[in-house]
Amino acid sequence: MKIIADLHTHTVASGHAYSTVNEMAQEACRKGLQALALTDHGPALPGGPHLYHFGAMRFIPAWIAGVRILRGVEANIIDREGSLDMPDSYLARLDFAMAAFHEDCGFNDQGIDNNTEAVLRAMRNPRINAIAHSGNPAFPVHLEKLVQGAVETGTALEINNSSFALSRSGSRPYCEQLALLIARAGAMVVVGSDAHIAQGVGEFGNALAVLEKAGIRGEQVANSSYKRLMAFLGLEEAPER
Numbered sequence: 001m002k003i004i005a006d007l008h009t010h011t012v013a014s015g016h017a018y019s020t021v022n023e024m025a026q027e028a029c030r031k032g033l034q035a036l037a038l039t040d041h042g043p044a045l046p047g048g049p050h051l052y053h054f055g056a057m058r059f060i061p062a063w064i065a066g067v068r069i070l071r072g073v074e075a076n077i078i079d080r081e082g083s084l085d086m087p088d089s090y091l092a093r094l095d096f097a098m099a100a101f102h103e104d105c106g107f108n109d110q111g112i113d114n115n116t117e118a119v120l121r122a123m124r125n126p127r128i129n130a131i132a133h134s135g136n137p138a139f140p141v142h143l144e145k146l147v148q149g150a151v152e153t154g155t156a157l158e159i160n161n162s163s164f165a166l167s168r169s170g171s172r173p174y175c176e177q178l179a180l181l182i183a184r185a186g187a188m189v190v191v192g193s194d195a196h197i198a199q200g201v202g203e204f205g206n207a208l209a210v211l212e213k214a215g216i217r218g219e220q221v222a223n224s225s226y227k228r229l230m231a232f233l234g235l236e237e238a239p240e241r
């Protein structure tokens, strides 16, 4: 399986990441990717960008260095009702929106039942395309319910490459179990590097190993073909510049 787009990356705008949009795009080109999603953290994360950062993403060209740039966000789930730190009017302007749990954004781990309720509600927001690092042991959820919710809402579950190396230690057993459930239920998946510097763009080796071990098929992975990705996101092709 080949991943043609990195759907989880952070630029300097996140406040704790180290490369610019142009540097990330150049690296995506070098790695042979066809698309790159800029998914800086939502405004509730300490040091994260102001809402206006997302409102102004129209200034970013649709293509840089031959790579299709997707204007995105990794929004924060901020309460048990699954509210996000970004209003729908802002989400509507983006190409790709993920929701995720992060500490210090208003909703710390509230136990498996409340966490599950919150993420299921966030998935019911039709503007949310995917749940980022969905097998995060710091925010345990009922994995069967998560996968069922993903199938019902058409939301993808992210298998995040950094979870097996640099972030969220202890993720592997959760993610492996989650991947098996995803394979069985036929839920959609996205693969992301979660790069916080250009060198990390397009690094998917650990995540791909987990997908393969679980038997997840290419047609379940939204970013395993450019055509599939555009169809999954309901995007029209932008003229190349």
Ligand SMILES: [Zn+2]
Residues within 6 Å of the ligand: 074, 100, 102, 132, 133
């Ligand atoms: Zn995250």
Ligand SMILES: [Zn+2]
Residues within 6 Å of the ligand: 008, 010, 074, 194
């Ligand atoms: Zn991230």
